[in-house]
Each structure stands twice: as structure tokens, then as C-alpha cells.
Amino acid sequence: MDEIKFGDILLPGDEDTQERQEKTVRARFWPTMRKAIRQLPLGRDVVAAYYCATDRQTPLRVRGILLAALGYFVLPFDTVPDVLALVGFTDDIAVLTTAFALINSHIRERHYEAADRALADEPGVAAR
Template sequence: MNASKYEKYFSIDGFWSKLKKGAKKAGSKVIYSGLLLFYALDSRKTPLRAKVQIYGALGYLILPLDLMPDILPLVGYVDDLSALGFALAAVSKSIDDEVRRKAKNKLRDFLGDDVLSSKDIIDIDGHVVEEQGKAKDE
């Protein structure tokens, strides 16, 4: 499997630009999920198959045309969050403490210190741990 053909839909500049412009509007769930996936790309623990899934999800996040345009209040990021959630579940084994630490540090830069204690962040961490448990059972 060749990840490079999927990489063309994702760019680091596009990712950071999307997060900087839309962090508050997208909300902590979308931003934290995207950051977890982004930092998992750099992890040696992330296999090629998982990287392909990550590129797809992050590419969709930065795609200018969505199924639900991001400018729609409340629902604009639902499709993005779904894509990110599926990818997180699929690559949960690659999300370790180092990936979480990097994602939380950057999330704090975007949304402030209080965001780390929000229910959204706790829910996502719980979802990742749950998926890791399922993966161990398989």
C-alpha cells in the first residue's frame, strides 16, 4: 500500500490554516481529533495502513467542499467529526501518551487552558482508550 497517493489530498499548510481559521467555530472535539491524528502520523507506532486512513480523514477535514459546508452553524463540522472519529477508531493503537500530550499542548494553544478539562476532550480520550481495548481483544 502506497500512502503517497493519499497524501496529495492532505497538506500540512492546509491543515494548520484550517485549524487556525476555524478552531473556535469547529470546537474542541474536531480540533482535538484532528490533532491526535496529525501527531499519530509522526509516530513510529503508526503503520502504513493507519497513515493512509489518517491522510484520508485529515484531507477531508481541509477539503474546501464538504457534504455539510463548515459555514453552517452547528452542523457544519458534523461530517468532519464523523470522518475523524472513524479514523481515530481505526488507528487507536497508534495513539499513545506522547501523541496525546502533543495534541493537548497544541489544543491549549488554540483554545486555552480550560479546554483540557472539557467533557469533549475527556470523551475523545475515553473513546480512544475503548478502541484500544477492543483492538487488544482481537
């Protein structure tokens, strides 16, 4: 497999690419989040990023970066398999942290409020 560079993963892509990534993220986000929530130190931020990425008021480039990072998070095959306890999500965390650093000012309070509601619904995480 070719070496994956985080910068390449976070390219926002064109609108067709973003549309495909959004469909993938919407379909796989909650099942992946349910598995990761106990191991992922950025759980609330990841859920807020999901709401930011699916918010049509978020600028297109920011949505693209977040959808790319969240797409990497939900893909079953990545650099470090997620099934490995504790280390499985380290590459996902690195990608997400990089994405957050690039777009942090665009994740609004309403996205965190939606994340809080989703995380409070049940111990695992409620799908929306």
C-alpha cells in the first residue's frame, strides 16, 4: 500500500467528491462512533465535527476537510486497524486533530450543543 500522508487525506476535493464522502460519513459515522467512544479522547469534538460537516452553512472548503477526515475515521481499512485496542484509533486521532487545527473556528456552539444532545441520548451514542 502507498504511504498515506495526512495532508493528502485532508484535501477538500471537488463537490462530487464531497458528496460521495458525505454519504459515506452519514452511513458509517454512528456505528464507528459507537465503537470508538470509549477509546477516543476527542469524542465530543468528533461528534461536533460531524454536525459541522453536515451543516450547509459551513463553508464548502471546511466541509470538505471535515468530510475527508471523518471519512478516514469511518473507513474500515486505514493505516492502523481500529480493532487494535488503544492504538487502533491513533491514526484517526492524528487525522482528526490535524483537521480540527485547520478549521477549529468553524465548529460553532450549535454543533457542540447537537453533539451534547446526541451523546446524552444513551450511553453508546444515539444515531441522528
